[in-house]
Amino acid sequence: MADTKDHAGTPGSGRPEPGSGRPGRVRYTATTLLRPFVDYRRLAWLWVRAFAQYPLSLVLMSLAVTVSVLTQVGAVVILFGHAGALAGFSVMEGLLVFGLASSAFGIADMFAGSVERLGNHIRSGTLDAMLIRPVSPLVQVAADEFSPRRLGKVVPALAILGVALSEVDVEWSAAKVGLPVLMVLSGTLICAAIWVITGCLQFFVADAREAANSLTYGGQALTEYPIAIYGQEVVRSVTYVVPLAFISWQPALLVLDRPDPLGMPEQLRYLGPVVAVLLCLCAALTWRFGLRHYRSTGS
Amino acid sequence: MTPNETLHRETPGEPIIEAVGLGRDFVLSEGPFLRRTRRRVSAVGDVTFTVRAGEIVGYLGPNGAGKSSTMKMLTGILTPTSGTVRVAGLEPARRRTRLAAEIGVVFGQRTTLWWDLPLRDSLSLTRHLYRVPEREHAERLAELTELLELGPFLDTPVRQLSLGQRMRGDLTAALLHAPRLLVLDEPTIGLDVVSKSTIREFLLRTNAERGTTILITTHDLGDVERLCDRVMVIDHGRLVFDGDLPELRATVPVPRVLVVDLAAPAPRIEVPGAHAVRVEGPRQWLELRDNPARVIAEVAGDHEVVDLTLREPDIETVVSSLYRGTVSVERADGS
Numbered sequence: 001m002a003d004t005k006d007h008a009g010t011p012g013s014g015r016p017e018p019g020s021g022r023p024g025r026v027r028y029t030a031t032t033l034l035r036p037f038v039d040y041r042r043l044a045w046l047w048v049r050a051f052a053q054y055p056l057s058l059v060l061m062s063l064a065v066t067v068s069v070l071t072q073v074g075a076v077v078i079l080f081g082h083a084g085a086l087a088g089f090s091v092m093e094g095l096l097v098f099g100l101a102s103s104a105f106g107i108a109d110m111f112a113g114s115v116e117r118l119g120n121h122i123r124s125g126t127l128d129a130m131l132i133r134p135v136s137p138l139v140q141v142a143a144d145e146f147s148p149r150r151l152g153k154v155v156p157a158l159a160i161l162g163v164a165l166s167e168v169d170v171e172w173s174a175a176k177v178g179l180p181v182l183m184v185l186s187g188t189l190i191c192a193a194i195w196v197i198t199g200c201l202q203f204f205v206a207d208a209r210e211a212a213n214s215l216t217y218g219g220q221a222l223t224e225y226p227i228a229i230y231g232q233e234v235v236r237s238v239t240y241v242v243p244l245a246f247i248s249w250q251p252a253l254l255v256l257d258r259p260d261p262l263g264m265p266e267q268l269r270y271l272g273p274v275v276a277v278l279l280c281l282c283a284a285l286t287w288r289f290g291l292r293h294y295r296s297t298g299s
Numbered sequence: 300m301t302p303n304e305t306l307h308r309e310t311p312g313e314p315i316i317e318a319v320g321l322g323r324d325f326v327l328s329e330g331p332f333l334r335r336t337r338r339r340v341s342a343v344g345d346v347t348f349t350v351r352a353g354e355i356v357g358y359l360g361p362n363g364a365g366k367s368s369t370m371k372m373l374t375g376i377l378t379p380t381s382g383t384v385r386v387a388g389l390e391p392a393r394r395r396t397r398l399a400a401e402i403g404v405v406f407g408q409r410t411t412l413w414w415d416l417p418l419r420d421s422l423s424l425t426r427h428l429y430r431v432p433e434r435e436h437a438e439r440l441a442e443l444t445e446l447l448e449l450g451p452f453l454d455t456p457v458r459q460l461s462l463g464q465r466m467r468g469d470l471t472a473a474l475l476h477a478p479r480l481l482v483l484d485e486p487t488i489g490l491d492v493v494s495k496s497t498i499r500e501f502l503l504r505t506n507a508e509r510g511t512t513i514l515i516t517t518h519d520l521g522d523v524e525r526l527c528d529r530v531m532v533i534d535h536g537r538l539v540f541d542g543d544l545p546e547l548r549a550t551v552p553v554p555r556v557l558v559v560d561l562a563a564p565a566p567r568i569e570v571p572g573a574h575a576v577r578v579e580g581p582r583q584w585l586e587l588r589d590n591p592a593r594v595i596a597e598v599a600g601d602h603e604v605v606d607l608t609l610r611e612p613d614i615e616t617v618v619s620s621l622y623r624g625t626v627s628v629e630r631a632d633g634s
Contacts, residue, residue, distance in 0.1 A: 010589040039427075039428060042424065042427055042428070046413065046416065046420075046424060050415050050416075124409075125406075125408075125409050126409075128371070128376050128406065128409070129372070129373065129406070129409065131376045131395060131412070132374055132375075132376070132399055132400055132404040132411065133401075133411075133425075133428055133429075134399035134400050134428060134429055134430075135398050135428050138394065142327075170423075177462070180445070292378050292392070294376070294378075295325060295377070296371055296376055296377055
C-alpha cells in the first residue's frame, strides 16, 4: 500500500472524472487504488459487528481455534523431542517452521479464507448481487463473514513464531530484523493467492471445494514441518509446481543461514517475495478468467 | 442527475442501451462420465434493440425464453458470446464496476441487501460502496422513505421484512446513487395488490420526475399495461416483437369482444361481422371481425339490448398467443 500513496503526488492524477457514462480510460490514482482496501475494511467491519452481537459464542469459537493450534504445536514438540532432530532441525527450529507456516496460513485465512465459499455464492445467486455493486467481487467474497475468531489462530501462531525466532541460534543484524516480517507477508500472499486460484475452480466445477481444500489445508499441514523430511520428490513439486516451499521452508533456511539439505539452489531462499508477487498476479488473472466464464444460475 | 426537462414520451433521449446481435450460448455437458457429450445451447440468440433515455420498456417472455440472460448481459454479470452491447456508453462485462454507478438493479427473486443488517445500515453501507456524498444520501433517503413508506421498518433487520417491504428496500438501495437506468427483474413477483400498486406508482413517478430509464421483466401483465410505453417480447432467445401496446395488439389477431346483455335469453346471435362465442342466459359474447358500430346496429335491430360493452383483448391473451404462435413456428422449423 505504501507505494500506491506515492502516486498521489504525481501531477495529472486527480479524481476520476465525474460524469455520466462517458467511456474513458480508467485512471489509477491513490484513491482508486486504495478503494478495494477501504471497501474491504467496511465490509469486514460489518461482519465484526454482526459477530459481536454474540460475544460468548465468539470467545468460545476463538478459544476452540486456539486450542487446535496449540495441539498442533504439541505434536511438533513431541515429534521433534523424540527424534531429537528432523532434517537437521532442532525443536526450536521446527517451531520456527511451524510458526512461519501457521502465521502465513492464519493471516491469509483471516483475510481471504472466505473465497473457498465461492461455490455457495454461485449456487445461491449472491454472486450476482455482488457483481452489480461497484466493488470488486473478489473483495466482497473475501470479506464475506469476516470473523475475528480467526485471530484465535493468528495470535498464537505469531507468538510461537516470536518465541522461536528469539530462541534459535541466529545472529540478528539490523538487516535481518526486517526479514521475518517480509517472510510472513510473502507467505501470507502465497497462501492467499493459492486460495483464490483454487477457489476459482468453483466457477467451473460446482463441488470443487473439497479438491481445493486438499491443496489449501493439505498444503498448510505440509508446510508446518521442515519439508525436507518428505523427500526430494515432494520438495521439488512444492518448490516448482505449487510453490509452498516459499511459505516456511526456504525462509527458515534463510533465517537460520543453513545449506539446503537436498542441495537445491541456495538462491531460491531469496525468491519468496518474487514468488508471492507472481502468484498474486496469477491469482488475479485466474479470477478474471473465471469471472468471464461465470454462467450464473437460472432465473 | 439532470432533470428530465422534456416529456420523454414525445421526445425520447439518446440511446442508453444498444444491443446489436447480442447472444449467449451455454455449453451443457451431459451423460455418464466417459461418454459425456457437450452440447451448445443458445439462451439468447441474435437480439438487437435500442432503449432510449427516459423510456419504460417491458421485456416479456415465457420462462426460459432468455429474459434473465439478457438482463445479466446488460448488467455485466454474464459475458455475451456473440454480438455487442453498450449500456450508458460502456461495455458491461468489461466495465462492470464502472457501469454499476450508472445503473440500479433489482432482482425480484433475491435481495441485494445484507440479510442480517437493519435496512438503514444496509442502505448506509450501500452509500459507502457507491461513494454517495453524505448529504445527497440523506436527502434521497428522506425522499424515498416518504415515497415508499419505509419509515416503520427502517430499523428492522432485512431477514424479518415482508416480501413487499423487502422489495421497497431493494428499490431504495438501487436508487440511492441516482442511477440513469433502472433494471428490474420481476419486481412485483409474489406481491399483494397494494404493494404492487405502490411500486408501480413509485416507478412511474421516478421515471417522470427524474427521467430514469426503466427496463422491466415481468410475468405480471398488469405491470406492463400500467407502466410500459414499449414492449419487447422474447421467445426462444429471439425478439419476436418490439413496439408499443396498441401495435402489440394489432400484431396478433386477437379479436375484440362485444358483450351484449339482452332483455331475455335468446338463441346464439349470428350477424355479419360477428358471432357469439359464449352464451350465458341473456348475456352473449360476440367475437368481432368487423366494425363494431355496424354489428351493434344489426344486433339492436333483431333483439332488445339492455347493455353493451366492448372489450379490448387484454395483453395477457395477446402475449400468450404470441408465444404460442412462435412455439409452433419453431417446431415446424425444427423438425
